[in-house]
Amino acid sequence: MPQFPNRIHQLPDHLANQIAAGEVVERPSSVVKELLENALDAGARQIEVDIEQGGVKLIRVRDDGCGIIKDDMPLALSRHATSKITQVEDLERVSTLGFRGEALPSIGSVSRLTLSSRTESDERGWRVQIEGSVPSTLEPQPHARGTTVEVRDLFYNTPARRKFLRAEKTEFNHVEEVVKRIALSRFDTAVRLQHNQKPVYALHPAGDLKQMEKRVADVCGAAFVEHALRIDFEATGLKLSGWIAQPTFSRSQADLQYFYVNGRMVRDKLVSHAVRQAYRDVLFHDRHPAFVLYFELDPALVDVNAHPTKHEVRFRESRMVHDFLFRALHNVLARTRPGSTPNPVAVSDIVIPTAANAAPEQQSTFVYSSPPSGAPAQVRENMASYASMFSAAQPAAELPRTSESPPLGYALAQLHGIFILAENANGLVLVDMHAAHERVTYERMKQAHAGEGIVSQPLLVPVTVRVSEREAALADEQRDLLRAAGIEVDRIGPETMVIRQLPALLRDADAEKLLRDVLSDLVVHGTSSRVMDQLNELFATMACHGSVRANRRLTLPEMNALLRDMEATERADQCNHGRPTWIQLGLGELDKLFLRGQ
Amino acid sequence: MKLNTSRETLLKPLQTVAGVVERRQTLPILSNVLIAVSGGHLNMTATDLEVELIARTPVEGATDGETTVSARKLMDICRALPEGAAVEISESKGKLAVKSGRSRFSLSTLPVGDFPLVPKIEGATQFSAAAAQFRNTLARTQFAMAQQDVRYYLNGLLFEITSNQLRTVATDGHRLSLCDCPIEGKIAKPVQAIVPRKGILELQRLLGDGDERVAVTLSDNHIRIELGEAVFTSKLIDGKFPDYERVIPQGNMKRLVGDRETLRQALHRTSILSNEKYRGIRLKLGNGTITAIANNPELEEAEETVEVDFTGEAMEIGFNVNYVLDVLAVLTSQEVEMMFIDSNSSCLIQPRGEKDSRHVVMPMRL
Numbered sequence A: 001m002p003q004f005p006n007r008i009h010q011l012p013d014h015l016a017n018q019i020a021a022g023e024v025v026e027r028p029s030s031v032v033k034e035l036l037e038n039a040l041d042a043g044a045r046q047i048e049v050d051i052e053q054g055g056v057k058l059i060r061v062r063d064d065g066c067g068i069i070k071d072d073m074p075l076a077l078s079r080h081a082t083s084k085i086t087q088v089e090d091l092e093r094v095s096t097l098g099f100r101g102e103a104l105p106s107i108g109s110v111s112r113l114t115l116s117s118r119t120e121s122d123e124r125g126w127r128v129q130i131e132g133s134v135p136s137t138l139e140p141q142p143h144a145r146g147t148t149v150e151v152r153d154l155f156y157n158t159p160a161r162r163k164f165l166r167a168e169k170t171e172f173n174h175v176e177e178v179v180k181r182i183a184l185s186r187f188d189t190a191v192r193l194q195h196n197q198k199p200v201y202a203l204h205p206a207g208d209l210k211q212m213e214k215r216v217a218d219v220c221g222a223a224f225v226e227h228a229l230r231i232d233f234e235a236t237g238l239k240l241s242g243w244i245a246q247p248t249f250s251r252s253q254a255d256l257q258y259f260y261v262n263g264r265m266v267r268d269k270l271v272s273h274a275v276r277q278a279y280r281d282v283l284f285h286d287r288h289p290a291f292v293l294y295f296e297l298d299p300a301l302v303d304v305n306a307h308p309t310k311h312e313v314r315f316r317e318s319r320m321v322h323d324f325l326f327r328a329l330h331n332v333l334a335r336t337r338p339g340s341t342p343n344p345v346a347v348s349d350i351v352i353p354t355a356a357n358a359a360p361e362q363q364s365t366f367v368y369s370s371p372p373s374g375a376p377a378q379v380r381e382n383m384a385s386y387a388s389m390f391s392a393a394q395p396a397a398e399l400p401r402t403s404e405s406p407p408l409g410y411a412l413a414q415l416h417g418i419f420i421l422a423e424n425a426n427g428l429v430l431v432d433m434h435a436a437h438e439r440v441t442y443e444r445m446k447q448a449h450a451g452e453g454i455v456s457q458p459l460l461v462p463v464t465v466r467v468s469e470r471e472a473a474l475a476d477e478q479r480d481l482l483r484a485a486g487i488e489v490d491r492i493g494p495e496t497m498v499i500r501q502l503p504a505l506l507r508d509a510d511a512e513k514l515l516r517d518v519l520s521d522l523v524v525h526g527t528s529s530r531v532m533d534q535l536n537e538l539f540a541t542m543a544c545h546g547s548v549r550a551n552r553r554l555t556l557p558e559m560n561a562l563l564r565d566m567e568a569t570e571r572a573d574q575c576n577h578g579r580p581t582w583i584q585l586g587l588g589e590l591d592k593l594f595l596r597g598q
Numbered sequence B: 001m002k003l004n005t006s007r008e009t010l011l012k013p014l015q016t017v018a019g020v021v022e023r024r025q026t027l028p029i030l031s032n033v034l035i036a037v038s039g040g041h042l043n044m045t046a047t048d049l050e051v052e053l054i055a056r057t058p059v060e061g062a063t064d065g066e067t068t069v070s071a072r073k074l075m076d077i078c079r080a081l082p083e084g085a086a087v088e089i090s091e092s093k094g095k096l097a098v099k100s101g102r103s104r105f106s107l108s109t110l111p112v113g114d115f116p117l118v119p120k121i122e123g124a125t126q127f128s129a130a131a132a133q134f135r136n137t138l139a140r141t142q143f144a145m146a147q148q149d150v151r152y153y154l155n156g157l158l159f160e161i162t163s164n165q166l167r168t169v170a171t172d173g174h175r176l177s178l179c180d181c182p183i184e185g186k187i188a189k190p191v192q193a194i195v196p197r198k199g200i201l202e203l204q205r206l207l208g209d210g211d212e213r214v215a216v217t218l219s220d221n222h223i224r225i226e227l228g229e230a231v232f233t234s235k236l237i238d239g240k241f242p243d244y245e246r247v248i249p250q251g252n253m254k255r256l257v258g259d260r261e262t263l264r265q266a267l268h269r270t271s272i273l274s275n276e277k278y279r280g281i282r283l284k285l286g287n288g289t290i291t292a293i294a295n296n297p298e299l300e301e302a303e304e305t306v307e308v309d310f311t312g313e314a315m316e317i318g319f320n321v322n323y324v325l326d327v328l329a330v331l332t333s334q335e336v337e338m339m340f341i342d343s344n345s346s347c348l349i350q351p352r353g354e355k356d357s358r359h360v361v362m363p364m365r366l
Ligand SMILES: Nc1ncnc2c1ncn2[C@@H]1O[C@H](COP(=O)(O)OP(=O)(O)OP(=O)(O)O)[C@@H](O)[C@H]1O
Pocket: A034, A038, A039, A042, A063, A065, A066, A067, A068, A076, A077, A081, A082, A083, A084, A097, A098, A099, A100, A101, A102, A103, A104, A105, A146, A147
């Protein structure tokens, strides 16, 4: 503590801008994000991004948007100057990506920035530069309609920041990610990206669904689109569209998750929670779903001014939004059953080398994988396993075929008491019998329970729970919601609740923990599905115990019955734990395995 | 240590104590049985650190000594020997030799000093009871104990000892059972103790159907029960049992009296079509009858009417049928009384004409 107070003084503009830059400009990719957003706000149909040395040396973004009026150009570079909002009411319904008037001055304060632009009505283009904080005078600059912003030597005057920059490749990866996000946000805009003069992306404007899927494939990989379910859902003024991957196409990291709120990419807790919940019993544990989703709603219902980088938003009706998102996704995921979705696992995703993905040498390693020295013993072993395979497999019986064969076709045989082999129009189908039956049983239990409603069991010895005053008040307030979930509580003190009643099926659950979890859900998400979650878990366990085990010999009619059940069961493409229940080996793939037709 | 005896002399105490030996052990010594020969007696001890069992058998011409070997292996060996076979066991150099006929076994041992024994029980309350009555009081209450409840004090049976009676109480939070048993002994002041579930189940097995008396010793942390040749010791659960008196409904209630076995069979038949998971059943009480109705998610239905003594106002109430069946199954009286307040309040079930056991069951909202 200083003995005498220092005098207070106004910060010089330059310093103020650098401080603001601290929040807005973290690394080259943040500059790219701001510039791309400006281009989109200007109505650009074509954007070109040039990067050199990961963006540290040069970032140039050129667009064919509306341009900036000559006299406004110096203003564009000064703080709190924007064309996008004028009064406080505008802040309540922002429909542009920018609105703070902070990006250009912040960037300008930590780099050498040149802004060139021309509007439709100007005869010529103009250029203004900024280095430090003062804009230079305007000079003529030939330019087509639109704007170019060139940012050189980022952080040249803030060595502390510069130290935190990573390798060129890492920085460029971040830039690329930003470009991907923007490219997925506006299909009608062409986007080109070059790094060190080499083209990375050249994305054409996409008009119809097919072209849009082409762009998604270019950005997210073809496999994502192949395994994606299209979603288009609208209700009560909310709209969700886009693509979500089949649960069996999950990722080990949350790196393929694009969620746009009115065209703005966000990472939002409420959204991830709703997504998680929708994927709950179809996703393998520790895996992450993949999606590209567009959520549209009245701009007045969402506050975008919640975070300096605008990555987070606040929904005014959080519970409604959560329910809507959950319902929309849940409905689509229910379609994951044989016949109504792409194949859950394509054999090309797995290990089998084909002419297309393996060089000839690699193929021979595959075929002759056993070491020659152990050959004699090996052969005998292989023969033995063949023998057991054939004895386990049941003879195929000729079945009466209807004119149209069902999606999973008809069973041929059972393999090692674990798999069902079936034949359908495309070729061979392999079914994991236990996994498939488990899902069928589980869905049946959930349905039966939904028909009956929650039966509750009052407690002879009520359970006393200590909670915070806030939680107690909430429990008081949400009494109806709790009762609908089969829980009845009373407040018997400012911080004490008693649980008087629980769902009959959860009578042996840890009541105190259940209540606490439900309350904390209510605090965070405005809603709770704990009770349903726990019931579903219980059903899942029961389904697991109640399903055919490996080595149960099934007759052909039994196997066919299971195939028909799978086709009729929602989410039957994966078991309760998210493992695939069946795969298709198409005739084409079989041909490739045997090098036929090559 | 050396002992010449018969297969049966070894097998019987082994079977008595082997129940407490956990199959999966992380502590090797706990899968062993402690064998001690002294003063013409063979003592076998097994423990899981919560419950300890000792079985005593007189033996002749033995050399004193003690050791520990795998309980399961020794028992399997004895079982596999022909009936009535003579067996010699002797210990030397860390091995236990078992010989019978032309069979030879050498079992590895673990040091006796490592075997955890319950220390002497002190500051104790002591009493005795007739084995038959003691067994009865356990049987009538133990089924209501909780299993793995987070309220750990419910995972056991409450022993409440007053000057001339032992009362046992069990509740899992949904139903409660209590039963009284006369005792003899000097009880200075009333005592409460909770015996863990596993101990109670083991004790029930041990009690068999003998006719002697059991001697009970209670300290702050342990209960010890001696019956004939076996000594049972268990740790107590350190916790406060709920105030059970408050849970037993009282006052003006509607009374139903019926034949216990007839009611039990009717409920049992009806329950076949109740929901497998929560076993809901509806009871309709009318003038002189009770009707049980069950249905399940497959929309199947069962219904049965039984004639009873009932004159109150008609009412309907739902239960987890297992809770009611459990009670009807352990009672022995010809008739039972069921007392109701209304369809939201707990129901009291007791044997007619006997006052020593009472059972409370909470209804279910169907
Ligand atoms: N590419 C462009 N085309 C046309 N006008 C632009 C372009 N870039 C910037 N502008 C103009 O310059 C102004 C300032 O841009 P800047 O990015 O600093 O602020 P903003 O976009 O209004 O708000 P934010 O700080 O939230 O991005 C904008 O309001 C806009 O009028």
